[in-house]
Amino acid sequence: MDILILILIFFVLILVGVPIGTSLGVAAVVTLFQFDLGVGMVGINFSSAIASFPLLAVPFFILAGVLLDKAGLAASIARFFELILGKAVGGLAMVSVFTCMFWGALSGSGPATTAAVGLILLVPMIKQGYDKNFAGAVIANAADLSIIIPPSIAFIIYGNITSVSVSALFVAGIVPGIIIGVGTALVAYLISKKRGYQGLNQRGNVKEILKASKDAFWAFVSPVIILGGIYTGAFTPTEAAVVSVFYSLFVAVFIYRSLTWRGFMDALTDAAVTSSVIMFIVAFAGLFSWTASVTGFIDQTAEFIIRISPNSVVMIILVNLLLLILGMFIDAISISYLVMP
Template identity: 75%
Template structure:
């Protein structure tokens, strides 16, 4: 499964250079921009789609922020709230598939990556809707008006036609996996060729000469990820040989005999670690310990995988080391503290949805089982 990572990274860089985030944002602005808090809602929806394409929270924050932060501020949004909205919505990048975090989890636990991808769809959409609700309520309270752009049906259709190639990318990947046409690794290769095709021949924003620079950027990003994976694997092997993993697992099992209590406690541990570490490091640090714990409590590993990644996603916009917050603060030339303060309502909503996902396994298991990708 790890072979899929560099291909998904390459596809994300191609789409970023093709400047498709602007195309997607323009479509959503015509569609829902006139509503109360319309530009904020547009930002969330754009982050959901762009996150599915890039798979990176900071990259999504930067791409969408460069397009929508200035218009949001011009329409009266407090710049810290605008930054917090995009930073938090970008968390969805590692929940909504295809997700590198799910690939890492599947590699560690031997759970089907295809099933994990499909299992993240409903929780990802639910988290996105929760973020939209927070934007709407705060915008209504503060009087943030919608965009002055009121798209006619013809304009909306034209914008859809222009953006449909970009929007179709996650549909192609997930549809192929859901229907069993290709594996996640094959889907990653398809994503690269499809992204290259639309970037060069449809949108014509990438040249063959520019493709060399894209390969360099993708190679650097992939190398960083794979180095983390390699050294984390060494740490895991050492911990196993020294008996640290077994001792830690036994300690967790003895804390409480109740599976629900254990899940909630580990959720808060993940939220805490997510404030300081990245998702890949936490996955290799904790999952070897949690695998025997899941077996002891008879907790479904696919269901828990969605819980695990959802908890880690929240950490990307949680101080003191929330990478999305720093990216957003840099874009608005503001301080991280003010952006973090505005992010609190979003974090509360994310935690509520995390608890819901933790208590209702069907949200994560229904689609993979329906697609015959997983059998508990």
């Protein structure tokens, strides 16, 4: 009964529009109070979920991405790919995909990538004749590559939950991220070709491409420095996040000279708000996960899946179906805390 109450409260709150973090917290606390399942542990589990050194990387990577956005690097990356791919059929769609890939490698955040790239390319795509739903879907889908391409915030949280090396996760995500990104661009091209979405009227000349390359150079170098440092063992992912902030400040202040004091304060505010939302979800998701554990939900779910079929392939398929269903209602961070244990 306690398990049923936990799940029922959570999904009812989700369906009526209560934010994910609040739904997780309310469901956990109500269940603990209702069945007297260690209410005194609420505060401890709430704080311990976010009292983790690896999680310090989250706000720093977010701040680094915001600083580079304030410096105008998202527009520089988009301009570079626009000059190379813009004239092709479905050019702007492919530009959106590759811009999202590289911006994801700077910010590590899907929502941040969606906001930065969408602000630059969504309106031009619609003006070029793309269906607005298709344009939005391309950007939103490509922005999700930030979950796989390092420095992925999702990888940081996954590593924190499972005690897996975040550095190893970052390295493991590079090749799959590139393959999925290229595949996404190919699908965008094929759909654009079928629907007759034409490219831009003018292809960039060598001089324009070289200038765009120079403008976007510092954005392309950032992932090399960060991932190279992690791969060689020069610094940990958390230290890499701090390095990325200083790098972003250096580029914004001394290279582009576009970051004002007001812009810097706005960047701090934006990063703080985004980080707070993530940590809010992490804290309550950790509490929900602990509640699910003490109620026996996790063990019973695992036993149920194994009982259906001991075959590992079948289990993987079932888990993916579960993730697909949960993904319709819950964000990736919350799903990680629900499923990973």
